[in-house]
Amino acid sequence: MSAVTSPAVRLEGVRRIYHPGGADEVRALDGVDLSIGPGDYLSVEGPSGSGKTTLLNLLGLLDVPSEGRVVWRGTPVERFSERERTRLRRTGIGFIFQRFYLLPTLTALENVELPLQARGLPGPERRHRARALLAQVGLAERERSFPHQLSGGEEQRVAIARALANGPQLLLADEPTGELDSIRAQQVLDLLEAAQRSSGAAVVVVTHNPAVATRARRHLTMRDGRIVTDSAGR
Amino acid sequence: MNAIRWSLRWRSLKHRSAQTFLAVAAIGAAVALPVVLLSVGGGVYAHELSSIEQAGFSLSVGSTGAHGLSGVHVLANRIDGLGGVAAASPILSIAVDLSTPGGTVVPVLAEGIIPAAFAATQGAAERALLPSSISLGDPSDTAHYSNGSYTGPSSAQVLLSTPLLQTLNVGSGGHVRLSPSSNATAGVQFTVEGAFGLPPGFLGPSPLFVALLPLSQLQSLVGLAHLPSGGLLDSADSIQVAMVPSQAADPVAVQRVAAAIQVLVPYYSVVSLTEQTAELQSAQAVITGFYVGLSSVGLIVGLLFLVIILLRRVEQERQSIGIRRAIGVPAWLVAQGIVAEALALTFAGLLVGLTAGVATVEFLARYGSGGVADIAGLATFDPVTLGLLGAGLVGLALVASVLPIRRALTLSLPEVLR
Numbered sequence: 001m002s003a004v005t006s007p008a009v010r011l012e013g014v015r016r017i018y019h020p021g022g023a024d025e026v027r028a029l030d031g032v033d034l035s036i037g038p039g040d041y042l043s044v045e046g047p048s049g050s051g052k053t054t055l056l057n058l059l060g061l062l063d064v065p066s067e068g069r070v071v072w073r074g075t076p077v078e079r080f081s082e083r084e085r086t087r088l089r090r091t092g093i094g095f096i097f098q099r100f101y102l103l104p105t106l107t108a109l110e111n112v113e114l115p116l117q118a119r120g121l122p123g124p125e126r127r128h129r130a131r132a133l134l135a136q137v138g139l140a141e142r143e144r145s146f147p148h149q150l151s152g153g154e155e156q157r158v159a160i161a162r163a164l165a166n167g168p169q170l171l172l173a174d175e176p177t178g179e180l181d182s183i184r185a186q187q188v189l190d191l192l193e194a195a196q197r198s199s200g201a202a203v204v205v206v207t208h209n210p211a212v213a214t215r216a217r218r219h220l221t222m223r224d225g226r227i228v229t230d231s232a233g234r
Numbered sequence: 235m236n237a238i239r240w241s242l243r244w245r246s247l248k249h250r251s252a253q254t255f256l257a258v259a260a261i262g263a264a265v266a267l268p269v270v271l272l273s274v275g276g277g278v279y280a281h282e283l284s285s286i287e288q289a290g291f292s293l294s295v296g297s298t299g300a301h302g303l304s305g306v307h308v309l310a311n312r313i314d315g316l317g318g319v320a321a322a323s324p325i326l327s328i329a330v331d332l333s334t335p336g337g338t339v340v341p342v343l344a345e346g347i348i349p350a351a352f353a354a355t356q357g358a359a360e361r362a363l364l365p366s367s368i369s370l371g372d373p374s375d376t377a378h379y380s381n382g383s384y385t386g387p388s389s390a391q392v393l394l395s396t397p398l399l400q401t402l403n404v405g406s407g408g409h410v411r412l413s414p415s416s417n418a419t420a421g422v423q424f425t426v427e428g429a430f431g432l433p434p435g436f437l438g439p440s441p442l443f444v445a446l447l448p449l450s451q452l453q454s455l456v457g458l459a460h461l462p463s464g465g466l467l468d469s470a471d472s473i474q475v476a477m478v479p480s481q482a483a484d485p486v487a488v489q490r491v492a493a494a495i496q497v498l499v500p501y502y503s504v505v506s507l508t509e510q511t512a513e514l515q516s517a518q519a520v521i522t523g524f525y526v527g528l529s530s531v532g533l534i535v536g537l538l539f540l541v542i543i544l545l546r547r548v549e550q551e552r553q554s555i556g557i558r559r560a561i562g563v564p565a566w567l568v569a570q571g572i573v574a575e576a577l578a579l580t581f582a583g584l585l586v587g588l589t590a591g592v593a594t595v596e597f598l599a600r601y602g603s604g605g606v607a608d609i610a611g612l613a614t615f616d617p618v619t620l621g622l623l624g625a626g627l628v629g630l631a632l633v634a635s636v637l638p639i640r641r642a643l644t645l646s647l648p649e650v651l652r
Contacts, residue, residue, distance in 0.1 A: 063647070102557075
C-alpha cells in the first residue's frame with residue numbers, strides 16, 4: 001500500500017447488501033477497508049460477482065453503503081446530501097465506463113463539454129477547454145462527430161477526455177479496455193497513465209486484463225465481496 | 235438555456251420523431267377543440283350582444299300569458315306620452331297561410347305592426363333592411379282600429395320578405411291572400427307594397443317567409459281584435475319602447491321610464507335591454523363553463539398523453555440520464571431538460587391546435603351547411619382567451635412534467651449504468 005497521509009477516499013468496514021433479509025440477499029461487499037491516497041494507481045481484479053463494480057460505485061459516490069463508512073477527503077459521505085454528492089462527482093471524480101457511455105445525441109465536443117457546463121463554465125471557455133482535452137486524447141479532428149461515427153477506441157478516448165474535464169482527484173475506470181483491441185487498449189492505458197501523471201489524480205481501474213493491471217502500482221484482488229489481496233507493485 | 239441543452243432537446247425530439255408527432259398531434263387535437271368552441275361561442279355571444287346594444291329600443295313590455303298583451307293601441311299611446319319616450323311599438327307575431335292567385339299556399343310568419351312606431355324602434359341595421367318608408371297605408375294604424383271598432387278604411391297592404399317574394403314570384407302591386415287557416419277563401423286579399431330584407435338568424439332556424447302588415451289588420455284576420463264575447467281584446471305579443479336619443483344611453487332615465495310603465499301595467503313585465511344583456515351574459519357564462527368543461531376533458535386527455543410520452547422518454551433515456559447524473563449534472567438541470575421537452579411539445583401542439591382550430595372554423599364558415607356556416611362566420615378569435623388557453627396549457631405541461639421528473643431523479647445510478 002502507498003504511504004498515504006491524507007487519503008482521497010477511505011472505506012471503513014463497508015458492506016453493501018442488496019435485498020437484506022430476503023431469500024435473494026446479496027452481499028456485494030462484505031466488510032471492505034480501503035484507503036486511496038492522492039496519486040495512487042490501483043488495479044482491481046477478481047471474478048465476476050466479486051464486488052469490483054460495487055466498490056467502484058461506492059468510491060464514485062454513485063451508491064451508499066448498507067453498513068460502514070465511506071470517507072471522502074476526511075468527511076463521511078453519509079453527511080453529504082444527494083446534491084453535495086452530485087457536486088463532488090462533478091468536481092472531484094471522473095468516470096470511465098466499459099461501454100463508454102457517451103450521450104448519443106451529442107457530438108464528441110459536446111460530450112466533453114457536458115461536465116464543464118454542469119459546473120457552470122461560460123460557453124467560450126468551456127469549448128476552449130473541451131477542444132484542448134480532445135486534442136490531448138488525439139481527437140481534435142473529430143470534435144463534430146457523433147458517437148456512432150467514432151470507433152470504439154475513439155469513443156473511449158472521448159470518454160477519457162470527458163472524465164478529465166473537471167480535473168478530478170479520483171479517476172474511476174470500469175473495464176476501460178474491455179471492448180477494445182490490444183493496440184487501442186494500449187493507447188487508452190497510455191492516456192490514463194499520462195493523465196494520472198499530469199494531474200496527480202488517484203486512479204482506480206477495474207479490469208480482467210493482466211496488461212492493464214501491470215500498469216498499476218497497487219493491485220487489489222477481490223472475491224465474494226472482500227479484498228483478498230492488496231499489494232504494492234509487481 | 236444554452237446551446238448544448240437546446241441541441242440535446244431538439245435532437246431528442248428528432249430522434250423519437252414518431253413519439254414527438256403523436257404527442258404534438260394529441261395536444262393539437264386537445265387545443266383545437268376549445269379554440270373552435272370558444273371562438274364560435276364567443277362570436278355568437280358578441281353578435282347577440284351587439285344586436286341588443288344596437289337595437290333601436292330600450293325597453294320591452296311583455297306578458298307570459300297565452301293572450302299576450304291586450305288593449306295595446308291605447309297602451310302604446312299612453313306609453314308614448316310618458317316623458318323621455320320617443321315611440322312605443324306593439325308587435326303581434328303569428329303564423330298564417332299565404333296564397334297566391336296561382337294557387338300556391340305557403341305558411342308565413344305575419345308580423346302586425348304600427349308602421350311609424352315600428353320604424354322608430356328599429357336599430358340602424360334593421361332599418362337598413364326596411365324600405366325607406368313603410369308603405370302600409372295609415373302610418374299610425376288608427377283609422378282601421380278606431381278605438382276598437384275595427385271599421386273604416388282598411389289598408390289591406392303587406393310587405394313581404396325578399397325570399398318570400400322571390401319564391402312566390404309576385405311583384406309589387408300584386409295580390410296575395412292571407413288566411414288564419416289553410417282555407418284561402420276565409421282570408422283577406424292584400425296588395426303587395428314591396429319587400430324587406432331579413433337579419434341573419436344564428437341561434438336557430440330563421441323564418442325566411444315573413445310578412446309585415448298593419449297591426450289592426452292582423453288582429454282582425456286572426457281573431458285577436460275582439461274576444462269571442464265581443465269585448466275588445468286588441469292583442470299583441472310585446473311593445474317595444476324607444477327612448478328619446480338624449481336619454482337612451484342613460485340607465486337612470488331608462489329605469490325611470492320602466493318604472494312609469496310598470497305603474498301603468500303592473501301585471502306585465504317591463505324588461506330593459508340592460509337586463510337582457512345581463513341575462514345574455516349569465517347564459518353566456520353558463521355556456522362558456524360548459525365549453526371549458528368539455529375542453530378540459532380534451533386537455534386532460536392530452537395531458538395524460540404527454541405524461542405517458544414523457545415517462546416513456548425517461549424510460550428510454552434512463553441510461554443518458556444516469557450518465558449525466560453520474561458525471562455530476564445537477565438534478566435541476568435534468569429536471570429542466572424534461573420541462574423543456576414538455577414545453578417544446580406543448581408549444582408545438584399549441585401551434586398545431588391553434589392552426590387546426592382556426593382552419594376548422596374557416597372551413598365551416600366557407601363550406602358548412604346553412605346555419606353552421608352562418609354561426610362559424612361569426613367566430614371571433616379573442617387574443618385574451620387564446621392567451622389564457624396557452625397559459626393554461628403551459629401550466630398543464632408543467633404539471634405533466636412532475637411525474638417524469640420524479641421518475642428521472644429516482645433512477646438508481648448503479649442499476650442504469652450496469
